[in-house]
Amino acid sequence: MKIMMSALVATALLGSIAIADEIDDQIQRLEKENKLLELQKKKKELEKQNQMVNKNNTDGNNSLTIDSKSGKTKNPNSKNGGFIGVEGVLGGDTINDTYYIQDTCDGRTQCSSTILFTASNTTFDLGLVGGYQHYFGSSQRHGIKVSAHLYSGFGNSWQLSAVDPLFGDNVTGSISYIPIKFGFDVKYLWDFMQRGKHTLGLNVGLGYEFDAYVNGKSTVSNYDDEKLDSIFLNSFYPVIGLHYYYGHHQFELMYRFGGIFSELGSKQVYYDSEPITAVLSDASLTSVTSYKISLLNQSYLTINYAYRF
The missing domain is CATH 1.20.5 (Single alpha-helices involved in coiled-coils or other helix-helix interfaces)
Known part of the structure; x- marks a missing residue:
């Protein structure tokens, strides 16, 4: 068990x-x-x-984005790059027509001049603008912009009404030119507002412009129509304004201080191809008549649109 x-x-x-x-x-x-x-x-x-x-x-x-040509990286939000667009300028032209008489009598010369008329017109120029802009630093709020413009315009025809100082006749007619203008601006940019694709900023700078007034014509009553020589003038101007960007689309509204550093262009035109000679009782008189056209161009309000690439 x-x-x-x-x-x-x-x-x-x-x-x-x-x-x-x-x-x-x-x-x-x-x-x-x-x-x-x-x-x-x-x-x-x-x-x-x-x-x-x-x-x-x-x-x-x-x-x-990789740039295959340069091998560098480019930020798609960068505001650097070249641009091209259209630009319009509102301004004014002032023209003076001065009549000169030069008399030579008995070996002595006397000159006299009379302003026949002064006229001013509002002008509008339109053409192309292009250039390059570069912003500094990662914030891209401060930059430099260099641009050039080329345009022609309207409003460069003046109606005249005067009294001929030699014969006392009433003179009416017109003087007209075709303007060709080229210049460039250098501006400092400060973008004080950036919201997504929207940018608003201030631009301040200096500009230079060369103006050529060509194909001049003078149509005066009691006289034959006359072709006028071209007039050339230069101007330097300060500029201040605002710019607005929406992505690659750029707009500018600027004020040019026209006429501050403008050069007055003028051209001497002779009425007489040969001096007029008259025999007086005691001496001979030789008279030459001419007139001078003086032109002052002043540009003020500028607006443009450009696409940055």
Whole structure:
């Protein structure tokens, strides 16, 4: 009996040991599975993080455009670059017609002059404008702009009404020219407002312009029509104004201080191809008549549109 009891106890102990070993094996297997699951979870998290990093890098790379010619990066939000567009200028022209008489009598010369008329007209010039601008620093609020313009205009015809000082006749008619104007400006730019694609700023600078008034014509009553020689003049002017950008589209509204440093252009025109000679009772008189056209150009309000590329 004792032997049987001992056998049963031994068998029970061996069964318990086998069950404990099996339980330990299952626990170890579960721990390995949990570790594997944790490693897989961490792997997925790392993969997600890598995807986010790669996406951010891709977005960052897309914000920079590679210039294949220069090998440099260009910010698409940069305001640097060349531009071309159209420009209009509102101004005025003042013309003086001065009549000269030079008499030589008995070896003595006397000269006299009379202003026949003075007239002013409002003018409008229209043409092309182009140039380059460059902003400094990462904020791109301060820059320099160099531009050149070429245009012609309207309003360069003047009606005249005067009295001929030599014969006393009433003289009416007109004088007209075709203007061709070329110049350039250098301006400092300060952008005091930037909101997305919208930019508003101030520009201040100096400009120079060369004007050629060509194909002049004079139509005067009681006289033959006459072709007039061209008149040339130069002018320097300060300029101040505002500029507005919307992306690559640029607008400017400026005031030119016209006439401050303007040069008065003039041309002497002779009525007589040969001197007029008369014999008086006691001497001979030689008379030469001529007139001088003087022209002053003044430009004021300027507006332009340009596309920056």
